[in-house]
Amino acid sequence: MRCIIINAVENLESQDLFQQIPHFEEAHQDYNPGRQLQQIRDAVPGFKKWFKETGKASAFHSFDLIKIPYPKKYGLWRAGRSPVPFIWFTNRMFIVQWEAQGRTWTLLNEPSETELDEGTPFYSALIEKYGKFSQKLLPKTYGTVEDYLEDAGLKPEDVDYITYDHLHTQDVRRWLGTIKPQADLSPNEPLEPYFPNAKLIVQQKEWDILPRLHPLQEIWQPETYEDIPLDSLLFTNGDLLLGPGVALMYTPGHTQGNHSLVVNTDTGIWVSSENAIAAECLVPEESGIPGLKQYAKHTRFDVVINGNTLENTSRQYNSVVQEKLMADLSRKNPKFPQFFPSSELTPSIFAIGTKPSFMHKKVAFGTIQRPKSDQT
DSSP states (O other), X not given: OOOEEESSSOOTTTTTTOEEOOTTHHHHHOOOHHHHHHHHHHHHHHXXXXXXXXXXXXXXXXXXXXXEEXXXXXXXXXXXXXXXXXXXXXXXXXXXXXXXXXXXXXXEESOOOHHHHTTSHHHHHHHHHHOHHHXXXXXXXXXXXXXXXXXXXXXXXXXXXXXXXXXXXXXXXXXXXXXXXXXXXXXXXXXOOSSTTOEEEEEHHHHHTTTSOOHHHHTTOOSOOXXXXXXXXXXXXXXEEEETTEEEEEOOXXXXXXXXXXXXXXXXXXXXXXXXXSGGGSSGXXXXXXXXXXXXXXXXXXXXXXXXXXXXXXXXXXXXXXXXHHSOBOSSOTTSBSBOOSEEEEOOTTSTTOOOSOOOOOOEEXXXXXXXXXXX
């Protein structure tokens, strides 16, 4: 089995479907963060114009998976004034479809396996600290990947690709299968993939760090990737156009291989990642969350990052500015960008003083369809 590298000339399976995006190459290669930020600002207008001309996604829908606690000191970084230790955010999945080569292609963005994700060291430590009672009281489950797909009229074999902005907390063994038995899931034989035709699109840099994690990463990364079949992976390096109006934009900093979903719709461009946990974190001067407006005024910072690992803080800051400039303004409230966090800050009675002043809550553009070859 081999890994498939997506680039401009290799990967026979995808060279006519996927396209490398050159607009940010100079910025990606510059190690001076201040100069890099200016290069990003300069490159965004040309990329936005080019990207919109590729067309629109045929469907873009969000589905709430689970609401969970998360440290306020990470999610609102240094800006939030509330004394509470935790905020809550809603983790969600996106179904994205586009038309190309005479058929419908389907991407699942952020299809978190919430049951297995509890094995992430950070969350398993919380459960150990606060007890099993915390598992029932603190999280709130809205639905599962499997049920939402069925509700949308899709079968597991209809999914072509899955991706995550980064691999923190993600356990993909059930989705992609394994090459060996798994003691906790299938002790006698390898797991069969739930998505038999799906490939995981992942930045090469994101995958390469897994065998030797830095301590800043270990607490967020479940050790469940060793037995994933390599032929179910599609590696990419940098920015990638998947199809008309659908791209993965390289936005490192939170992790080395972070990338963001970018989708063109009837209301313009949407961007999604976990680089920030609220649209107002991209415009803190407009935020009603206590502390954010004052923080922006005092520091003159443009954005408030979601800073849990702080692997490369200045690079993550630059990436969030890139997301801010890429996203068009919301038609619901034009003060805020169409940046839809994959984990969006959500009100909670346990998190006084952190209630968001604006939420996207849901997107639903176009009609989700079965692949054309299966439609009658």
